[in-house]
Amino acid sequence: MNSDCWTTCCEQRRDRDHFENVGGGYSGDLMVRNIQLKHAGRFVCMVQTTVDSASAGADLIVRVPPGPPRGVIVEEITDTTAQLSWSPGIDNHSPISMYTIQAQTPFSVGWQALKTVPEVIDGGAVTATVIDLSPWVDYEFRVVASNNIGIGEPSLPSAKSRTEEARK
Structure with missing residues (x-):
């Protein structure tokens, strides 16, 4: 079973130092370190076997201090x-x-x-x-x-x- 959840988003953003698959093995947990406003967005985890595939998504909203007036x-x-x-x-x-x-x-x-x-x-x-x-x-x-x-x-x-x- 392929459990490389979140890999695509991390590669596309070319910001892999901030993202880490945690939990090992077949876990789909994603840790975002030193989160920044640019990390906000939709994250999708896709799992595929020889029989079927499934996906789930989550929207990450990053709240930070306001921008300058x-x-x-x-x-x-x-x-x-x-x-x-x-x-x-x-x-x-x-x-x-x-x-x-x-x-x-x-x-x-x-x-x-x-x-x-x-x-x-x-x-x-x-x-x-x-x-x-x-x-x-x-x-x-x-x-x-x-x-x-x-x-x-x-x-x-x-x-x-x-x-x-x-x-x-």
């Missing part, structure tokens, strides 16, 4: 606030639950999380207002999406925008 734009900026908008990235089979806004200035070390209104940005939002900015400083903003699986990659940064002179 796109198109971060500074809609309006004052001396201490900035109104931002963006487009959601791919949710990767797990709904986006929240967003975090980060900024970088010539005076900061790396990207820093910022205070926003609303304080917690819901996963359905595509706008938010950043508060407590410093006047007369160049800012670049980026947005990071999270879901139940984890924190995704950040968006590309917005164009640099300078806050206005301090109001008296």
Whole structure:
């Protein structure tokens, strides 16, 4: 009896380091190691004897943190606030639950999380207002999406925008 279940999918994907037939002998168990989004798909196990053949399939859905949001734009900026908008990235089979806004200035070390209104940005939002900015400083903003699986990659940064002179 031929029990090379799953072999075809693994060979076609040319990614055999991730796939292993486990259980030995006539077992049809497939182990996927270090699973990645690209491993999602339909897997079919076919068994053939001299008398008959049978097959069974399973759909593998891989859930990972969301993809980066796109198109971060500074809609309006004052001396201490900035109104931002963006487009959601791919949710990767797990709904986006929240967003975090980060900024970088010539005076900061790396990207820093910022205070926003609303304080917690819901996963359905595509706008938010950043508060407590410093006047007369160049800012670049980026947005990071999270879901139940984890924190995704950040968006590309917005164009640099300078806050206005301090109001008296």
